[in-house]
Amino acid sequence: MKIAFSPCPNDTFIFHAWVHGLIPGAPKLDVTYADIDITNSLAASTQGPDVVKISYAALPWVLSEYALLPCGGALGRGCGPLVLTSDSAAADKGPAVLSGQKVAVPSERSTAYLLFRLWAAQNVPEGVGEIVVMPFNEIMPAVREGKIDAGLVIHEARFTYSQYNLKLLADLGNWWESETNLPIPLGAIIAKRSMDLEAIADWIRKSVRYAWTNPKASQEYVLQHAQELSAEVANAHINLYVNEFSENLGEKGYEAVKTLLGRAAQEGLVPKVDFADLRY
Structure with missing residues (x-):
């Protein structure tokens, strides 16, 4: 299965277990590490990865081909630009x-x-x-x-x-x-609609839970891709961006996404989204 996500600590922390074959039954991953601007472009291409991390701002352009997964992404408080x-x-x-x-x-x-x-x-x-x-x-x-x-x-x-x-x-x-009074929707995990979305979401959740249960297991992998960040800064990054929304968007998470994309569409910044398409 082809997947693309950033080399940032929150992504490598979340996907460490799956990338390293630690999730029973999950297929082997062929990983592309790239900045979010590049992954946004990959998702919009005709032959994008099976699973990809994109910005929520790019979601309206790819919803016909990809479904938003309710886990693995980045929403949070106190973590804005x-x-x-x-x-x-x-x-x-x-x-x-x-x-x-x-x-x-x-x-x-x-x-x-x-x-x-x-x-x-x-x-x-x-x-x-x-x-x-x-x-x-x-x-x-x-x-x-x-x-x-x-x-x-x-x-x-x-x-x-x-x-x-x-x-x-x-x-x-x-x-x-x-x-x-909502969290900020930053990064979304999407998968091609033709795939088994429930299974993929389940593997991601198991990878998140493994990371939380074994926080030191991913440290070498995280730092390898962390663009010369210190372990202290990498851990601060993980603590800020990996939270309950990484395991499950929940109603608050979906409300945040709808509010952001709705306001942006009103300003003409993104195409209008049929919010029913945010759930598969």
């Missing part, structure tokens, strides 16, 4: 300073970008200027060096941005949670 600047004075003045400014984002089909656009519509009256897409690991250096005015960052940047002497302009997770 950050808007950073190198200008202390700008950070003190607030969001309006982004009017007409150049902002780097990790993808235009990411939850981070949807949240940024929804937030900016409320908080940057004259609108931001140029949007530049670049790999997430290049954004903070570019902000620090003044190549761009602000950056939208994700993943472990939440824990490391101070090392770049950057300042927090906005925590979009805090904004979203205050607006909706």
